[in-house]
Amino acid sequence: MKKLILTTALLALTAGASLAQTVRMGTEGAYPPYNFINDAGEVDGFERELGDKLCEMAQLTCEWVTTDWDGIIPNLQSGNYDTIIAGMSITDERDKVIDFTQNYIPPASSAYMALDAGADVKGGVIAAQTGTIQAGYVAENGATLVEFATPDETVAAVRNGEADAVFADKDYLAPILAESGGQFVWAGEEVQLGGGVGMGLRESDTELKAKFDAGITAMKADGSLNALIKKWFGDAVALF
């Protein structure tokens, strides 16, 4: 009986296999304004808008999936979704295990945010999200690294005094700093890390990668990508 139920369930789950394939877009949903889950419970943000546009240009049906940052690469490799579009910077280490499209956000600064501008960012306790280029940078440069699973927790750690400063993409921290009512300030110097943000794909998915690459090239050429970056990140950021 159990076997029967299982078989029926499998059939139901795999029905419609002959239909056009849907591309599943994997994102974190906790990194505004790149990607976040809005109050309606849907994925929203810069990458949602960009991804939908790219899918439309490539005439693909796309479905959005959220996953935790920690497992975002393994889940791509085991086929739970087909792309990573989650503010992921292009780095050599990641490029060894997955493929990236060309960048859709130019190389941007990472910054330290602290409760006071004199915070010791070289030797103090620095919060960063697990598995990010910022976490790697902190670990290599002498400061004590405390890692958290979500970006929000890294900021909370500074607020609670658990860490001296948080190190993350400046574009992520900027709105938090602006709305903190003077509680947070920038500390130390900005650092240039990574080769910009790109979309991650399985190495064997060359065809899909070419489609998205073409879309990004087109959006760079007609200026619509710059307009989209300005819409979500403000005027002060780097453009193509």
Added chain:
Amino acid sequence: MFSSCAAPDTLQGLSWLLCYLTTGKHIDFYWSFLTVLTLLAVTAPTALAFGFGGAMMARSQYLALRIIGKGYTAMVRGIPDIVFFLFFVIALDQGIEWFMHQVRCPDWTDPIRNGLEFRVCPEAKVPNNSAAQLWHSVYGFVLAVITFALVFGAFAANVLYGAMQAVPREQLETAEAYGMSHGQVFRRVLVPQMWVFALPGLSNLWMILIKATPLLFLLGVQDIVYWARELGGSKTSAYAYPHPDWRLYYFLFLMVFYLAMTKVSEVVLARVQNRLSLGQATAAGEAQRRAAV
């Protein structure tokens, strides 16, 4: 949800809070309680069935069955839950897809394992890529139930095995002396009497199962802990309802929920224990008999 919530920036005080608590995201949060309760409702009987099977095998007169039964309990009980949850689910998922791949795409020539990648033909994906997100969630949930049932089944098997051994030997011998077969003794004498011995152990397991439900998030099911963390985190004005770090309140709410769950369970289990002790040759049964006199 309400029409007055169309412009959240203009709301104040209580009406803001009311609108905030009824956003789509909060509705998802409330539904996730149902997910957890469903998991408990489905997993508990399944785990009990696994446990019963395991205990029966461990007592079997055939060596092969005994080895399977004892091996199952020993192996699963010995592996840390979190390792089991991380490893077994992926193995099960990939095993199913590998099987579907063999059935549906016999002509596929590319390797399935390619470095770190696991890649089956599109027709073999479970659930299919174009299936609605609902089916992906259901599939994740089913994997979760199977994993929970396997883990807790092993503990239940050990409890039930002990309970079966605890039934007084004379009872079984008397039944045999009346000419009952092996199966009849098992069904009519052993099983009805063992529950009273099994219940304390099983109720412990039930409590642990309640507390283990946050492991669901490891399996990719968006459970109450996931939503509490997501909703409680501080929100900038990129969201319609900006607020500072409210995780404390959300987790307090979860604490109340879990405490209430355990309290209700305790009350119910105490009643069941009372009921099962009726007429049993145990201390509790004896106390009941004296009180009734």
